[in-house]
Structure formats: C-alpha cells, structure tokens
Amino acid sequence: MRRVALVYPNRYVGGIANTGLQYMYAKINEGGAVCERFYSDIFEGLRSVETATPLKDFDVALFSLQYEMDYFRAVEIIRKSGFDGLKIAGGPCVMENPLPLLNYFDAFFIGEVEDHIEEIVNARSVEELESIPGIYTGREGRVKRVYSKLGRHIEKEIIGDGAYGRCFLLEIGRGCVRRCRFCIVRQIYFPPRWRRKDLLPEIEDEKVAIIAPSPSDHPEFREILQHYVEEGKQVSPSSVRADTLSEELADLLKDAGLRTLTIAPEIASPALQEIINKEITREDVLNAAELASTRFEKVKLYYMVGLPGESFEDVKAIVEQAREVKKLVRRVEVSVNPLVPKPHTPLQWAPFGGKDDIREGVAELRKKLEYIRKESKKAGIEADISSYREFAIQTILSRGDRKVSQLLEGVSHRKFEDYLRAIDVDSSLPWDFIDHGYKKARLVREFEMVMETIKKTL
Ligand code: SF4
CATH class of the missing domain: 3.30.750.200 (Transcription Regulator spoIIAA)
Structure with a gap:
C-alpha cells in the first residue's frame, strides 16, 4: 500500500484550517493509500501526527505551500528528514511561480488538485508524473493550470483547533468575481465558482466557518448563513466586504454569534x-x-x-x-x-x-x-x-x-x-x-x- 505524507510546513493551527488539505487527506485515505499529516510545530515536521512515523518511511511527500516564508521550513524538513521518495509541491505559491524551489522538489502541481490526486499518488517516477495535467518538473514549455469543477460540499473532515477555532470548515466558493489589481486570487483561481445552498451538508459540529476568498459575494450568502443559524449553530465567515453589509446582514451575523x-x-x-x-x-x-x-x-x-x-x-x-x-x-x-x-x-x-x-x-x-x-x-x-x-x-x-x-x-x-x-x-x-x-x-x-x-x- 502506498504511503503518502501530507506536509504542511507551518503550524498545525493553519494546516488544520485548510480546506484543500482536508480534502486531500480524506480522498487519499479513501482511495486505498495511507495518508498521514506533518506540521512543522509537531515533531518539527519530521514525524507524522497520526503514528509518529518518520517522514523518510513514506513513498511520496506532498507539500502544501501557502506562503513564501514556508519555503524555508519546507527545505529544512526535506533536509533533516533524509526523505528520498518523490517530493511534489502544490498550493497557491507554486501556482504563481515555483522556480525558486526547483532544486528541492521532483515535481510541482500547478492548479487545483482534486481531480488528479490518485494519479499523483500512484505515479512511481518523474516520467509518470509528467503525463499528468498541471505537473511541472522543470522541463521547457508552457504548463496549463488545471482547476476543478468544485462539485459537492465536503461532508467529512477532521475537526481541530485551527485558525477559525474548533469548527467545521465549509468552503462555499473559489475564485473571485472582483478585479482588485494586487490580488492573486482573481487570477490563479479563475473562474469564480460557488457551491449551491440547496446542496449544503448536514453539519454536526456547533461551529461553522464559511470559507471563500470573498464569501459575502456568494449569491446565496445570506441564505447559507440563515440555514445554519436556524439550526442553532455559530457561524463565522472568513471576511465580509464592507460594501455588502446591510442592516439585515449585520443582524444575521450577530445572530450567528459573530463578535469581530x-x-x-x-x-x-x-x-x-x-x-x-x-x-x-x-x-x-x-x-x-x-x-x-x-x-x-x-x-x-x-x-x-x-x-x-x-x-x-x-x-x-x-x-x-x-x-x-x-x-x-x-x-x-x-x-x-x-x-x-x-x-x-x-x-x-x-x-x-x-x-x-x-x-x-x-x-x-x-x-x-x-x-x-x-x-x-x-x-x-x-x-x-x-x-x-x-x-x-x-x-x-x-x-x-x-x-x-x-x-x-x-x-x-x-x-x-x-x-x-x-x-x-x-x-x-x-x-x-x-x-x-x-x-x-x-x-x-x-x-x-x-x-x-x-x-x-x-
Ligand atoms: S475582493 Fe478580495 S479576493 Fe476578490 S479580487 Fe479583491 S482582494 Fe481578491
């Protein structure tokens, strides 16, 4: 059975609040491989959270790079662990420009990985990886970023004490309809996509964090909030655009338990x-x-x-x-x-x-x-x-x-x-x-x- 290390070279609090990592973890484990997580503040990122297994005992290491400053820790983990399996990096930093990391990884995944996880995990060599859409290994030529259809809401995830508190992460959209000139999201997650209100999952946890680059631009944002407020849940969006805030929405956010x-x-x-x-x-x-x-x-x-x-x-x-x-x-x-x-x-x-x-x-x-x-x-x-x-x-x-x-x-x-x-x-x-x-x-x-x-x- 393929052993896959999912490495977040930053603190647990950020990694557990990342919907992409949650999705990959569930999908890899369901797909017949064994996936375990690594965070830089647990065993210095050198042993897994689940079983304290050393990174070097895994076949593939998938690194998620959310911030440029994480490159330093990623390189340190690679070095200290003695890992010599396939090292593949993905995440927004890789989607913008992976070149400074070319010496440390076998391949980069440029895009949203949902539809290609199995192929990546099962590839045995760089040559096999090269046939997967979105993979960049340093070879000449253009690489087209891949994106997923977004599909249904995630229904199962690990609940931990993350950046939004102990809560269920509900990703309602990806990409953004706005055109802010400094913003990478509008470019690397294009086109904007929403998950529908009528497909909302049953959530057992008391707290729900609503995740999207600009959640209040979701055409059914109020209805989504209302749905969980009526179920007695505490709901907090990752942010609210000031120009979308009305008296009605402010009341709803108050009922949802928002304090800041x-x-x-x-x-x-x-x-x-x-x-x-x-x-x-x-x-x-x-x-x-x-x-x-x-x-x-x-x-x-x-x-x-x-x-x-x-x-x-x-x-x-x-x-x-x-x-x-x-x-x-x-x-x-x-x-x-x-x-x-x-x-x-x-x-x-x-x-x-x-x-x-x-x-x-x-x-x-x-x-x-x-x-x-x-x-x-x-x-x-x-x-x-x-x-x-x-x-x-x-x-x-x-x-x-x-x-x-x-x-x-x-x-x-x-x-x-x-x-x-x-x-x-x-x-x-x-x-x-x-x-x-x-x-x-x-x-x-x-x-x-x-x-x-x-x-x-x-
Ligand atoms: S509203 Fe936010 S996410 Fe959207 S383009 Fe502007 S800065 Fe980016």
Whole structure:
C-alpha cells in the first residue's frame, strides 16, 4: 500500500484550517493509500501526527505551500528528514511561480488538485508524473493550470483547533468575481465558482466557518448563513466586504454569534482607489462601522502600504480612517502589510515599496509602518504591523527565478535587491511559462492605466 505524507510546513493551527488539505487527506485515505499529516510545530515536521512515523518511511511527500516564508521550513524538513521518495509541491505559491524551489522538489502541481490526486499518488517516477495535467518538473514549455469543477460540499473532515477555532470548515466558493489589481486570487483561481445552498451538508459540529476568498459575494450568502443559524449553530465567515453589509446582514451575523467584524478596505485614500481597484469607499467603511457599533465587540481593518504612487498623506489617511471607526466602535484593530507585487497580477511589474529607487522605497516603507504603529497606539487602536523585511523576502521569492534558491541556503536577501525593483513591461518574466488563461496584454493595459493615473495625480 502506498504511503503518502501530507506536509504542511507551518503550524498545525493553519494546516488544520485548510480546506484543500482536508480534502486531500480524506480522498487519499479513501482511495486505498495511507495518508498521514506533518506540521512543522509537531515533531518539527519530521514525524507524522497520526503514528509518529518518520517522514523518510513514506513513498511520496506532498507539500502544501501557502506562503513564501514556508519555503524555508519546507527545505529544512526535506533536509533533516533524509526523505528520498518523490517530493511534489502544490498550493497557491507554486501556482504563481515555483522556480525558486526547483532544486528541492521532483515535481510541482500547478492548479487545483482534486481531480488528479490518485494519479499523483500512484505515479512511481518523474516520467509518470509528467503525463499528468498541471505537473511541472522543470522541463521547457508552457504548463496549463488545471482547476476543478468544485462539485459537492465536503461532508467529512477532521475537526481541530485551527485558525477559525474548533469548527467545521465549509468552503462555499473559489475564485473571485472582483478585479482588485494586487490580488492573486482573481487570477490563479479563475473562474469564480460557488457551491449551491440547496446542496449544503448536514453539519454536526456547533461551529461553522464559511470559507471563500470573498464569501459575502456568494449569491446565496445570506441564505447559507440563515440555514445554519436556524439550526442553532455559530457561524463565522472568513471576511465580509464592507460594501455588502446591510442592516439585515449585520443582524444575521450577530445572530450567528459573530463578535469581530473583519473588513479589508486596503487603502483609506480615494486617490489610491484607481491603483488597486478594490472599490471599497470611506462611506462603505463608516457604514459598516456604524452597523457594527451596536452588534459586534470589535472591528478589524486590513490595509496595505507601499503602493505605487502612494504618498505619506495616503498613509495618514489610514490612521484617520481607523480613528473615525474608533469613534463608533469600542475596539478597533488595524492590520497593515506592505504590498507584495505578485506574479500574474497587473501590479506584478511594480517595485516593492512603491518607488523606483528601492532604498528610498524601503526607507519610506519603514517610516510609514512606524507612523501607523505610533499613531494607532496614541489613539487606543490595536495594531498588527508587519515587518517590511519579511515582505521584501516574500517579493523576492514570489518574483524570483532559480537563482533565488540561494536565499533558502542562507544567503542574505540583500544580494537579491534587484528582484525588488520595477520590472520592464516588455521583458519576459520567469513565470510566463504558466498559463493561467489570461492574456498578458490585458495585464499590461491595466498596469499602464495605473501608471497614467499616477502621472496625472503627481
Ligand atoms: S482582494 Fe478580495 S475582493 Fe479583491 S479580487 Fe481578491 S479576493 Fe476578490
């Protein structure tokens, strides 16, 4: 019987809250193979959770890479474990650009794996893997990303103390109907797909987490919430778009037991709206805060900094907006991340930090993050402010080629400063070989529109 290791090179709390891993685990075990899980904070990722079996005793290791920073732990696990079976990586990072990892894996799966799990698990060699759609082994030529039909809801999964608490994960959709210019989801999970309300599963657990990139865009979102609220369950969506929140929906979320309303305006200054195309206005945020004031304990706001064309005034607007929300809601938290100009998005050519001069951009980015930290503290706003360094490394790994693997060998990220710079739109990109179904000319047009807007406003 084939022994399959499912490796999540990050903490259990994130891995157990991942619907893709849940699906793979169930499907592999049902399909006649033995699948066991590995998390980096349990036995350092070197022994399985189920039976403490060493990784090296498995035939195949499937790594799920959700974040670029997980590459470091993935490489460490491979090294320390002495595993010499087939190593295959998948997940959103692999779908955007697997090149920095080419030295460590036998193959990458570019896409949604549901319809191909059995073939992958049963392949005995790299040559056999190469005949499976979506597999990339480093060979020349384009690879077409594969996606699944999404099908029925998952009915059985392992319940653990995950990122959403101890709950059943209900994935209601994949992909997104919106066109935010910084967002990888709209590209790598295209086309948007929903699971239907009339096929909802019976859930025994008391808590249900509703998972989708933008759950409140689901055409039957309210009905889905209502269905489980009527069954007496506590239901929480992964986020709610501020412009979809009405009085009726806010009441329903309150009945569902929601305590913190999480919204992601991303920017607070109207001038940047044209750059990111998120289409959440100041009015939407204040309206959501007003509705939250009598229903929820806390509002959590997500923002980005380091956008092309961004000024210090735009950053001040973030603090100003959070202060306005604080006037309405007792507890407010801001979470601020630098923009990672992701492959396959219209902002993929933009410099990290938003400036052509990288040193200047990074120095400003540090000042901006420090400003938000200080001013939030003064205003009694909780602040979760990221380190610019980690996001610079994420940018290098996500836009890197094979040379960037040196970063994973301990070489300083400063050596790879060039990968943070603006990229010429006419140059070929390391990740051009992945076919996500979009026309590059369309991304170029969007990026040029962004640049035009910046020129006009400067
Ligand atoms: S940022 Fe959210 S709303 Fe915008 S495209 Fe991505 S998933 Fe959709």
